[in-house]
Amino acid sequence: MNKISESKDYTKRLLERFVKYVKIWSESDGNAADNGVFPSTERQWDMARILEEDMKALGMSEVQLTDGCYVYGRLPGNDAFSESVLFLAHMDTVDEVTGKDVKPQIFENYEGQEIKLNNGVVHSVESDEALAEAATNRETIITTDGSTLLGGDDKCGIAAILTAIEYLQEHKEEKHCNIEVIFSPDEETGHGMDKVPMELIKSKLAYTVDGGNIGELESECFNAWAADVTFTGKACHTGDAKKGKMVNAVSMAGKFLSLLPHTMTPETTENYEGFIAPMEVTGSIDSCKVQLLLRSFSPDEIEQQKCIVSDCAEAAAISFNGKKEIKFKQQYLNMKEKMDQHPEVLEKLRKAFREAGVAIMEKPIRGGTDGSRLTEMGIPCPNIFTGGHKYHSRYEWVSLNQMAKAADILVNIVRV
Ligand SMILES: [Zn+2]
Known part of the structure; x- marks a missing residue:
């Protein structure tokens, strides 16, 4: 079922959320992080405080900003079923390209025309297969103005998670399990799980919402x-x-x-x-x-x-x-070994994809993620697409329709 992607209202709210978050400068600093500064930048606190307020406004419980700059909140289940699922996304953006003064450009029902932005940044369906696909489907896409990155990595994930929460809050008839949410700092510096509040986490399984093109499902990474x-x-x-x-x-x-x-x-x-x-x-x-x-x-x-x-x-x-x-x-370490010990985590996820009508594309991550660190700590944590493309660059773009599908999948995961 596609409760969010097929609703104009929720898709609009998803877009507004996304635009609000990408305009907040929350770049991390790899050098500072490697020298033991955590979080590596003060500006990540700005983002964290706004997210804390937004989670409270959504009526989530136990919302708190930890000493380590992690935002935590819960949505208690509305069914006797006691399982708990954790959703994770990161609030920092990479420091290779500036994330200050992001001016998102929105192309509604994009038809495949060439998009010319500042600094010679050009989007063309001839050179970008995923963009051509998005144009075929007349998806709404969001680009940078060519002078910054967009920050869809990982503000897509944050917007999708909070829109899924909002949907569940407004549809109490949907029975769902307990949900925990953590927004973390410093993922891009490789230190995202350094001070993760393990003492707060009750879930035995988790999902990061930090992938790319629609359908991506990642449960393997490098050793x-x-x-x-x-x-x-x-x-x-x-x-x-x-x-x-x-x-x-x-x-x-x-x-x-x-x-x-x-x-x-x-x-x-x-x-x-x-x-x-x-x-x-x-x-x-x-x-x-x-x-x-x-x-x-x-x-x-x-x-x-x-x-x-x-x-x-x-x-x-x-x-x-x-x-x-x-x-x-x-x-x-590669998440696969631990993931294989908990086949239910991926089964649940594949079912949620199927229910959303999204074809699954399982692929290995040629790197690591916060999910790999969390998996090592005993909570298996595969990664889901966000609808973001060409991350860490001025060429970054996001499909609103794909982000909405990610939110649908989150709703499907927690639905009892
Ligand atoms: Zn990311």
Whole structure:
């Protein structure tokens, strides 16, 4: 059933909500977050306070803004059924493109005409398959004005969740289970679950609403490890370096990088293929450090990648008669293993998609999500589409109709 996407009234309210939220500047700061600042920007509090007010206005209970800048609220079930489901979305936007002074442009019943925006940003159905599809369906789309990102990542998710709550509040005849909602800061910096209020969460299953094109359902992500390879050499005057007096750590790092297989880089892999990504080189003759990311959907392949890194580092060190040290660190794990232990989570979700008439497109996430962290903490948490496209760019656009379908799916999930 499509209670929201087929209602002009609710779709309009969804749009108003979305436009209101994208106009609030809530960019996070990756550098500050990595230096331990949490939330990484003060402006995320502005967004959080507004969401707190809006959740109260919707009559949600136990609404609170935690010390860590998480907004939490509940909608108690109206049936004897006691199950509880958690919905999550993040309120920050990425810092690669500014999210300040967003001026959303709305194209109602978009017919596929070329859209020219500031800074040479052009949308054309010839070069964007998803946009062509949206034009065929005469969907209402929302773009930036070309000078900022839109912030549909993840304000689509927030707007869809709150519109689903509003619908349920106004239709008490719809029996639904207990619902918990958390809006989190700093997802884009990778720290979104650092201070998540686990003590408040009663649900045993959760859904992030943070995906892209209609139909997307994500329940697998990378296993992620970091590797620091440090080469130690011996510095001396360059004019007097022969006969083993100098051992050059920079040369060892270069040799190491050249030995890594070129078929296993982010640039040469896709879909279910894993990679080894050199990210940063720092140092001098004495000591030179190479930082890498290891990514794979399979734990076995991660072990192989560790062996490759170790072997290449060893060979580089030997050929220059130097030393190497390697440190591996786990970052996050593929959700699939835990998800497989709770098949009901995905079954419920697939049923909700079918009821909304949305064809399911299951695909792996070539990264991690707040959902992967939460899944590791024991609450399985797949990710649902939002109707957002071309995230993290001035080319970002959103389909209102698809966002409404996401809201329909949320209603279907909690309906008893
Ligand atoms: Zn996101």
